Amino acid sequence: xxxxxxxxxxxxxxxxxxxxxxxxxxxxxxxxxxxxxxxxxxxxxxxxxxxxxxxxxxxxxxxxxxxxxxxxxxxxxxxxxxxxxxxxxxxxxxxxxxxxxxxxxxxxxxxxxxxxxxxxxxxxxxxxxxxxxxxxxxxxxxxxxxxxxxxxxxxxxxxxxxxxxxxxxxxxxxxxxxxxxxxxxxxxxxxxxxxxxxxxxxxxxxxxxxxxxxxxxxxxxxxxxxxxxxxx
Amino acid sequence: xxxxxxxxxxxxxxxxxxxxxxxxxxxxxxxxxxxxxxxxxxxxxxxxxxxxxxxxxxxxxxxxxxxxxxxxxxxxxxxxxxxxxxxxxxxxxxxxxxxxxxxxxxxxxxxxxxxxxxxxxxxxxxxxxxxxxxxxxxxxxxxxxxxxxxxxxxxxxxxxxxxxxxxxxxxxxxxxxxxxxxxxxxxxxxxxxxxxxxxxxxxxxxxxxxxxxxxxxxxxxxxxxxxxxxx
Numbered sequence: 402x403x404x405x406x407x408x409x410x411x412x413x414x415x416x417x418x419x420x421x422x423x424x425x426x427x428x429x430x431x432x433x434x435x436x437x438x439x440x441x442x443x444x445x446x447x448x449x450x451x452x453x454x455x456x457x458x459x460x461x462x463x464x465x466x467x468x469x470x471x472x473x474x475x476x477x478x479x480x481x482x483x484x485x486x487x488x489x490x491x492x493x494x495x496x497x498x499x500x501x502x503x504x505x506x507x508x509x510x511x512x513x514x515x516x517x518x519x520x521x522x523x524x525x526x527x528x529x530x531x532x533x534x535x536x537x538x539x540x541x542x543x544x545x546x547x548x549x550x551x552x553x554x555x556x557x558x559x560x561x562x563x564x565x566x567x568x569x570x571x572x573x574x575x576x577x578x579x580x581x582x583x584x585x586x587x588x589x590x591x592x593x594x595x596x597x598x599x600x601x602x603x604x605x606x607x608x609x610x611x612x613x614x615x616x617x618x619x620x621x622x623x624x625x626x627x628x629x630x631x632x633x
Numbered sequence: 634x635x636x637x638x639x640x641x642x643x644x645x646x647x648x649x650x651x652x653x654x655x656x657x658x659x660x661x662x663x664x665x666x667x668x669x670x671x672x673x674x675x676x677x678x679x680x681x682x683x684x685x686x687x688x689x690x691x692x693x694x695x696x697x698x699x700x701x702x703x704x705x706x707x708x709x710x711x712x713x714x715x716x717x718x719x720x721x722x723x724x725x726x727x728x729x730x731x732x733x734x735x736x737x738x739x740x741x742x743x744x745x746x747x748x749x750x751x752x753x754x755x756x757x758x759x760x761x762x763x764x765x766x767x768x769x770x771x772x773x774x775x776x777x778x779x780x781x782x783x784x785x786x787x788x789x790x791x792x793x794x795x796x797x798x799x800x801x802x803x804x805x806x807x808x809x810x811x812x813x814x815x816x817x818x819x820x821x822x823x824x825x826x827x828x829x830x831x832x833x834x835x836x837x838x839x840x841x842x843x844x845x846x847x848x849x850x851x852x853x854x855x856x857x858x859x860x861x862x863x864x
Contacts, residue, residue: 413704413750463701464710467692477688478720480762484713485689491705533758537705 409536422502429547432557454501457511461492519594547609647727651738654772657782683737686717704749744819771829
């Protein structure tokens with residue numbers, strides 16, 4: 402079994418080394434193929450008899466609805482939004498991720514603290530502060546970053562929604578009045594953050610510009626290797 | 634780009650005054666009287682309370698009602714509430730030259746979250762974006778007196794107010810006693826660290842208020858905060 406630890410101070414009363422299971426994170430922008438790949442991984446793992454728990458951003462019992470409302474209505478300040486997301490994350494960590502790991506599940510996380518940290522830093526919040534907030538987070542066993550060219554992201558977003566998302570375009574930052582331009586600038590900055598984080602946190606970079614099946618095969622290979630080294 | 638919260642304290646034209654103390658210490662009465670005085674004297678003044686951000690309140694209420702909160706989410710959701718009021722009101726008003734009065738400030742979180750088991754340094758770093766108040770009044774009262782003021786008549790205590798989530802006792806009154814005792818310990822330990830201005834809250838209301846006003850007049854150049862240009 403892999404031995405688990407927190408990034409920082411962790412959570413009161415939780416001994417990370419007592420946790421089992423595996424925490425696998427997939428990071429990447431909207432349109433990078435995250436959700437598709439997670440669905441495929443779930444099928445693949447369940448077929449092999451592993452129990453799976455899915456988590457993602459803005460899915461907590463505690464604040465997901467309120468966060469959704471805050472995003473569409475009143476515009477919150479960068480720090481307030483950051484803390485709101487941190488609350489959402491902490492709730493899922495304590496009530497979904499940890500119980501699932503204790504029960505020996507593989508937790509598939511559709512994004513994790515890295516997206517949240519990158520967003521905050523791109524919005525001007527202090528790197529140290531953001532890092533300290535997420536000192537409560539558990540270090541995942543595997544983190545994949547699906548890297549996709551911004552041009553391809555745009556194509557996929559249009560294909561899916563016929564529009565670019567306000568937040569995924571960083572329109573709240575005021576990079577440009579033009580949604581299209583803002584999207585490119587914002588994604589560029591996010592990728593830069595992710596590249597920096599890769600060195601610190603050891604992401605596995607996955608070329609997401611390829612066909613769904615090729616990406617899936619890559620992910621499966623890495624997970625297979627991991628499970629061979631650290632049987633659950 | 635400058636995010637909210639990174640303004641240097643010395644660039645703020647306004648003044649920040651906070652009150653802290655146990656439930657039953659009378660701090661809300663004191664800050665209300667302070668607010669009335671400053672308003673009636675026509676100073677630029679703004680008053681804000683702990684846990685009152687409209688956007689976040691709904692979530693906090695739900696979390697408390699359904700007992701969904703852990704020490705960490707309890708801490709984070711209160712910090713979210715604080716950040717919202719801070720980014721939208723406290724900081725802009727300080728920059729605009731207001732006297733901002735806060736009924737409870739970060740020290741409430743420092744003490745409550747620590748008692749709930751959160752890491753003290755983590756909580757302090759969480760709130761590190763908040764400027765230190767120019768004056769923090771701590772209304773100090775012997776524990777038994779504070780408890781007596783709240784518990785007389787055996788009122789219905791709210792779950793979190795009584796610290797029931799800590800599992801100290803099944804009896805809300807006993808839980809409240811232990812919880813408040815621990816909070817008082819945290820507060821008392823912060824007096825010198827943060828330079829609290831201690832007010833003896835066992836004195837009559839009006840003498841406490843007199844001391845509060847005196848201290849403010851000594852430490853803040855009040856005439857500079859009067860409305861100008863309008864009668």
